[in-house]
Amino acid sequence: MNEIVKVGTVLSLERREDGVAVVIIDDPEASVNTLKAGLSEEFGRLLGELERKAELKALVLISGKADSFIVGADLEMLTSVRSCVDAAALSRMMKEMQQQLTMLPVPTVAAIHGNCLGGGLELALTFDARVASNSDSTRFALPEVKLGLLPGGGGTQRLPRLIGVKPALDMMLSGRQVRASDALELGLVDQLTAKDVLRDAAVEFALALEKLSADAVSLRRPVDSVFTRAGLSHWMLAKTALGRQVLFSQARKAMLAKTRSNYPAPERILEVVRTGLERGLKAGFTAETEAFGDLAVSPEARELIHIFFATTSLKKDSGVKDAGVKPREVKKIGILGAGLMGAGIGFVSAYRAGAEVVFKDRDLESAERGLARVRAQLDQGVKRKRIDEKNKEHIAARLAATSDYAELAGADVVIEAVFEDLELKHRMLRDIELLGDDQIMFATNTSSIPIGKIAEAARRPQNVIGMHYFSPVEKMPLLEVIVTEKTSDEVTATCVALGKRQGKTVIVVNDGPGFYTSRILAPYMNEAAWILSERIAIERIDSALKNFGFPVGPVALLDEVGIDVADKVGGIMHIAFGERMQPPPGLAKLKQDDRLGRKNQRGFYWYGDQDRKRKGIDESVYDALGIKPDGSMGDREIAERCVLQMLNEAARCLAEGILRSARDGDIGAVFGLGFPPFRGGPFRFIDALGAAEVVDRLEHYSRIQGPRFEPAPLLLELANGGRRFYPEASD
Numbered sequence: 001m002n003e004i005v006k007v008g009t010v011l012s013l014e015r016r017e018d019g020v021a022v023v024i025i026d027d028p029e030a031s032v033n034t035l036k037a038g039l040s041e042e043f044g045r046l047l048g049e050l051e052r053k054a055e056l057k058a059l060v061l062i063s064g065k066a067d068s069f070i071v072g073a074d075l076e077m078l079t080s081v082r083s084c085v086d087a088a089a090l091s092r093m094m095k096e097m098q099q100q101l102t103m104l105p106v107p108t109v110a111a112i113h114g115n116c117l118g119g120g121l122e123l124a125l126t127f128d129a130r131v132a133s134n135s136d137s138t139r140f141a142l143p144e145v146k147l148g149l150l151p152g153g154g155g156t157q158r159l160p161r162l163i164g165v166k167p168a169l170d171m172m173l174s175g176r177q178v179r180a181s182d183a184l185e186l187g188l189v190d191q192l193t194a195k196d197v198l199r200d201a202a203v204e205f206a207l208a209l210e211k212l213s214a215d216a217v218s219l220r221r222p223v224d225s226v227f228t229r230a231g232l233s234h235w236m237l238a239k240t241a242l243g244r245q246v247l248f249s250q251a252r253k254a255m256l257a258k259t260r261s262n263y264p265a266p267e268r269i270l271e272v273v274r275t276g277l278e279r280g281l282k283a284g285f286t287a288e289t290e291a292f293g294d295l296a297v298s299p300e301a302r303e304l305i306h307i308f309f310a311t312t313s314l315k316k317d318s319g320v321k322d323a324g325v326k327p328r329e330v331k332k333i334g335i336l337g338a339g340l341m342g343a344g345i346g347f348v349s350a351y352r353a354g355a356e357v358v359f360k361d362r363d364l365e366s367a368e369r370g371l372a373r374v375r376a377q378l379d380q381g382v383k384r385k386r387i388d389e390k391n392k393e394h395i396a397a398r399l400a401a402t403s404d405y406a407e408l409a410g411a412d413v414v415i416e417a418v419f420e421d422l423e424l425k426h427r428m429l430r431d432i433e434l435l436g437d438d439q440i441m442f443a444t445n446t447s448s449i450p451i452g453k454i455a456e457a458a459r460r461p462q463n464v465i466g467m468h469y470f471s472p473v474e475k476m477p478l479l480e481v482i483v484t485e486k487t488s489d490e491v492t493a494t495c496v497a498l499g500k501r502q503g504k505t506v507i508v509v510n511d512g513p514g515f516y517t518s519r520i521l522a523p524y525m526n527e528a529a530w531i532l533s534e535r536i537a538i539e540r541i542d543s544a545l546k547n548f549g550f551p552v553g554p555v556a557l558l559d560e561v562g563i564d565v566a567d568k569v570g571g572i573m574h575i576a577f578g579e580r581m582q583p584p585p586g587l588a589k590l591k592q593d594d595r596l597g598r599k600n601q602r603g604f605y606w607y608g609d610q611d612r613k614r615k616g617i618d619e620s621v622y623d624a625l626g627i628k629p630d631g632s633m634g635d636r637e638i639a640e641r642c643v644l645q646m647l648n649e650a651a652r653c654l655a656e657g658i659l660r661s662a663r664d665g666d667i668g669a670v671f672g673l674g675f676p677p678f679r680g681g682p683f684r685f686i687d688a689l690g691a692a693e694v695v696d697r698l699e700h701y702s703r704i705q706g707p708r709f710e711p712a713p714l715l716l717e718l719a720n721g722g723r724r725f726y727p728e729a730s731d
Contacts, residue, residue: 008038009028009042018207024062033070035072035073035119035123051104058106058109058209060110061127062110062111068114068115070119073094073152078296078305084297087295095153098154106210109129112133113135113198115139115141117177118144122154129205129206130188131191131192131201133194134195138179139177139178140188141177144175145172152289154285164187164234165238165277166237169273172269180192191205244278262300263300300678306680307666307677314506314663327493327494331355332356334415335358335360336360336415336416337418338369338401339370341473346371347374347377348502351378352503370401374399375396378396406435413441414442416442416446419565420446422454426456429457441465442458446466466480466515478507478671480509480516481508482508482511507664507668509660512656514569516658516668518573519649520650521646525557526581527641527642528555530584531633532627533586536631542554544638547639548676563591564596570583580710581708586625587625590621590625593624641705644701644709646682648694648715650682665682665683666682667681698710698711
């Protein structure tokens with residue numbers, strides 16, 4: 001009869017009559033399993049005991065959690081290290097535990113259901129085989145690169161040898177998750193089975209391995225034979241000097257095009273993987289440990305890990321101070337305006353939030369175009385294996401289109417996604433209130449008009465709130481929820497909860513012109529326009545900010561946002577904040593030249609539909625602006641001027657109470673505006689530079705450029721007192 005005994009805080013052991021030892025990992029103090037310092041000692045003690053069992057035929061590791069395997073190393077443990085030596089010791093500790101596992105004289109199998117990430121996957125790679133559930137929730141990834149790290153538990157060496165160097169590099173450099181079916185195809189797992197029989201299937205697989213010779217076990221995967229496509233590719237790229245030269249040269253070129261040398265982790269991953277392929281497994285492990293130690297205490301990793309913790313804390317944030325306020329249930333959502341933005345909101349509402357969605361537009365044809373866009377996205381999801389056909393039909397059945405407000409009756413939330421016209425928004429709000437439902441919530445997706453102004457048309461202003469999405473909605477992770485003094489806590493909590501169901505990272509800000517994200521973006525883009533007016537070439541401006549770490553330059557972003565939209569928002573900001581947000585006079589000429597950006601294929605850049613032979617800057621834009629791009633300015637000055645404007649305005653937003661915290665400001669800028677994550681966000685970046693240095697640079701430019709660079713009072717206060725936005729990080 002099988003017996004289960006507790007062998008430590010986290011590990012239990014099932015001794016089976018068939019000779020298989022099933023080790024169950026289940027941390028009683030956490031909802032998921034992570035690799036903590038004490039686990040290594042516990043695991044080592046258990047393996048030492050099992051090694052002495054003559055009757056032992058195989059070992060299986062399985063999670064005691066219902067929906068996950070092991071989600072990686074304990075980041076709290078990692079943040080406690082203060083030197084690269086200490087960090088490297090953690091990597092060695094993991095490898096020592098794995099070494100004990102590989103020394104067991106019996107087959108070992110990892111039974112995996114749910115997330116198998118980071119160190120969890122590295123531990124699973126140490127086993128002779130992996131049997132996984134065929135559940136859609138079973139995912140594999142080495143996401144360390146997203147935290148400024150590399151896999152420190154042998155992953156850089158074992159994964160290329162298991163699935164081939166090219167797919168392994170793709171997983172490590174992107175951090176992307178791999179579904180169970182794709183993992184089987186890659187050779188990352190050896191067998192898929194139903195979740196309910198995972199343990200039995202893993203035991204059966206382990207006993208089958210026990211009957212095979214060691215050679216048969218090691219040659220059962222496609223990558224191990226040159227007679228398979230995967231094996232031949234791996235041999236050519238990993239086993240030959242020319243193949244390695246081509247592979248790593250191309251990989252490094254592609255990587256630098258994305259990172260612009262701002263992120264050290266991808267470069268170290270390439271270096272460590274190559275070391276292992278050229279000098280052997282032992283040298284690779286040594287190089288990995290050293291690189292992990294260096295990266296773990298790097299400023300880039302520190303900021304990226306901070307962002308991880310900040311987003312984790314936001315997941316628990318209801319958006320209101322009163323913990324007793326509960327969100328309402330949202331089953332039906334109305335979308336006013338079925339354009340690109342409205343369709344994106346509808347997609348995340350139906351697909352991720354599981355809500356019924358009704359598109360309302362000025363006519364049925366326009367509403368049905370929005371519905372068709374969502375269906376096209378669902379078809380794309382099926383094509384990419386993110387949605388199965390049956391689920392797609394269920395989602396599509398929750399979609400409807402109308403030109404009649406009456407069809408929105410019974411909606412819990414109506415989200416308005418039309419252009420920036422206050423009178424139109426007022427009319428829509430009144431029409432929604434005419435439905436007669438006192439509980440219906442009206443959320444506006446405006447990017448600049450104060451919510452209070454929109455709510456002036458409401459009979460029930462407590463139901464009016466801002467839900468500011470970012471385009472493209474299905475890809476951009478941030479949702480900015482904007483509340484007025486009259487917005488009820490229940491409405492706020494409901495919209496925050498809805499945003500999370502839609503897959504968004506949600507920040508709550510107080511009302512004001514531009515709220516937070518649009519307000520700090522306006523002076524940043526405005527400064528780029530001022531620099532352009534000083535005859536600095538467009539490509540120089542965009543390149544300087546991309547080198548700083550932004551994903552796109554500010555001029556290219558103007559084309560994406562729409563020059564007309566930016567002009568409208570800029571006008572609102574100028575009226576609200578005066579001289580410091582005054583735009584340069586030349587930009588008005590672009591509208592006169594019918595340049596709206598990508599939307600009408602006329603902007604600062606050439607677009608494919610215009611002339612496929614032309615790429616880059618549309619040089620005729622300089623004639624429209626009446627300037628000649630012959631000015632000179634260094635990349636540092638270009639980036640510094642634009643970024644200082646964003647930092648300065650962020651400090652004003654915090655001081656004025658637009659932001660609830662510096663944390664929210666950092667997350668909003670990183671997830672909504674593309675502020676470089678490795679710099680931590682505006683407030684973390686100010687702390688890194690020092691408020692005194694930021695004030696000094698602002699005052700320098702204020703003397704040259706004028707009052708738009710006048711330092712925010714809060715920055716002056718911090719500089720004079722030697723204080724920080726994050727005092728706890730001062731050590």
